[in-house]
Structures are given as structure tokens and as C-alpha cells.
Amino acid sequence: MDGKAMGFLQKEAGKAVTDCFATGLTPENLINCAVVQIQFYQAMQDSLMAAQPPAEPLACVVGCDACCHRKVACSIPEAIGIAAWLSEKPDSEQQRVRAASRALHDATAGLDDVARIRSGQPCPLLVEGNCSVYEIRPLSCRALYSYSRPACEAVYREHRFDGTIPHYDLMLEAHGQMLLGYGRALEKLGLDGGLVELASALAIILDEPDSVTRYLAGERPFEAAKLGRQ
Numbered sequence: 001m002d003g004k005a006m007g008f009l010q011k012e013a014g015k016a017v018t019d020c021f022a023t024g025l026t027p028e029n030l031i032n033c034a035v036v037q038i039q040f041y042q043a044m045q046d047s048l049m050a051a052q053p054p055a056e057p058l059a060c061v062v063g064c065d066a067c068c069h070r071k072v073a074c075s076i077p078e079a080i081g082i083a084a085w086l087s088e089k090p091d092s093e094q095q096r097v098r099a100a101s102r103a104l105h106d107a108t109a110g111l112d113d114v115a116r117i118r119s120g121q122p123c124p125l126l127v128e129g130n131c132s133v134y135e136i137r138p139l140s141c142r143a144l145y146s147y148s149r150p151a152c153e154a155v156y157r158e159h160r161f162d163g164t165i166p167h168y169d170l171m172l173e174a175h176g177q178m179l180l181g182y183g184r185a186l187e188k189l190g191l192d193g194g195l196v197e198l199a200s201a202l203a204i205i206l207d208e209p210d211s212v213t214r215y216l217a218g219e220r221p222f223e224a225a226k227l228g229r230q
């Protein structure tokens with residue numbers, strides 16, 4: 001994908017987010033924004049995969065949860081959308097995620113990417129090897145297509161960092177441009193457009209219910225979850 005196409009993608013992604021708030025900065029529009037981000041991503045992925053298919057068969061299969069043992073980046077609306085989705089689940093599951101997210105934040109905040117993987121801690125949303133929020137999982141999880149399961153296992157399970165994981169790079173590049181577009185659009189609306197670590201953001205949302213209202217008021221309640229600042 002050339003620079004022009006990447007710029008177009010970034011601009012369209014930003015427009016999709018801006019349109020979500022046409023009727024105001026409301027909790028409903030914020031949750032809808034998380035859904036729209038996913039819909040925009042899926043449409044982009046389908047079109048890119050058709051235009052420039054993966055060079056090799058993708059190694060990602062149901063039952064492989066290797067990459068669910070890393071730092072998970074997401075936008076703040078994505079984290080809020082996941083929390084809203086969880087609110088429809090039984091209390092016991094909400095409490096499990098709340099406690100696991102807080103424990104993970106306390107154990108891993110401040111670790112760099114390699115140290116986070118070395119900690120061996122799974123994402124709090126991983127249940128018996130499956131993503132418990134699969135329908136609304138973050139874009140960074142969707143975009144992480146691998147060509148080699150052994151390479152993923154070496155990094156995420158054996159903690160060997162002497163090789164690289166061959167990824168379907170086009171999707172990672174496109175995902176990065178979309179996140180830039182989303183983030184800039186949120187900032188223009190007066191909202192925090194930075195990226196957060198999913199578990200840390202969930203810990204804040206589930207422990208401090210007024211964090212969503214404060215976010216919409218232009219405050220920055222997710223600083224402790226910000227990537228690069230933990």
C-alpha cells in the first residue's frame with residue numbers, strides 16, 4: 001500500500017469516528033464508536049485481503065492463544081466498548097474480569113514489551129484458551145496475522161527473542177494508519193485519542209464507573225493505562 005492509500009485510509013477512519021459523534025459526546029455514541037471502529041476495520045481488511053492477499057497461508061487458528069500473552073494496545077473507545085459488552089454478562093464474569101484486569105495491571109504496569117511477554121501473564125479476557133470477547137476484541141488482536149505458529153510459540157510461550165515472527169505486514173500497516181486516524185479525530189473532538197493497554201484501561205473503567213463520563217467531559221482518567229507511560 002503506497003503513502004497515498006495509507007493517507008486515504010487514515011482520513012476515512014477519522015471521518016468514521018467523527019460521524020459517530022454527530023449528535024453529541026454521549027455514552028451511547030461512544031459505545032457505538034467502538035462498534036463502528038470494528039466495522040470500518042473489517043471492511044478495510046476484507047478489501048485489502050482481496051486486493052493483496054497474504055503471501056502464504058495464515059497460521060492463526062482457533063485454539064491458538066499464544067499472542068494473548070502480550071501487551072494489548074487499543075483506543076480508549078475500544079476499551080469502553082468492551083466494558084459495555086461485558087456489562088451484559090453475568091456479575092460473576094464481570095467481577096472475574098475486573099479482578100484479573102486489576103491484578104494484571106498491578107503486576108505488569110511499567111514493563112516493556114519483552115518483559116511483559118516474559119511475565120507469562122495471559123490477557124484477562126482469555127478463558128480456557130478462547131477470547132471471551134471475540135466479537136468485540138481489539139483491532140490490534142484482529143490485525144496480528146502470523147505466517148508461522150512455531151515463531152509465535154517461540155516468542156510468546158518459550159520467551160525466545162532471537163528470531164522474528166513473520167506477519168501479514170499489510171494488515172499491521174493499515175491498522176496503524178487507522179489508529180492514527182481514529183486518534184486524531186478523537187483529539188479534534190476534545191477527547192483523549194491516545195492508546196492504552198487493554199487490561200489497565202478495563203481495570204480503570206470497571207473500578208471507577210465515572211471514568212467514562214469524565215472521559216467524555218474532556219478529562220484524562222486513563223493516564224495510568226497509557227502505553228509508554230505505564
Ligand code: SF4
Binds near residue numbers: 131138
Ligand atoms: S482481547 Fe481476546 S484476542 Fe485479544 S489478547 Fe485478549 S483474549 Fe486474546
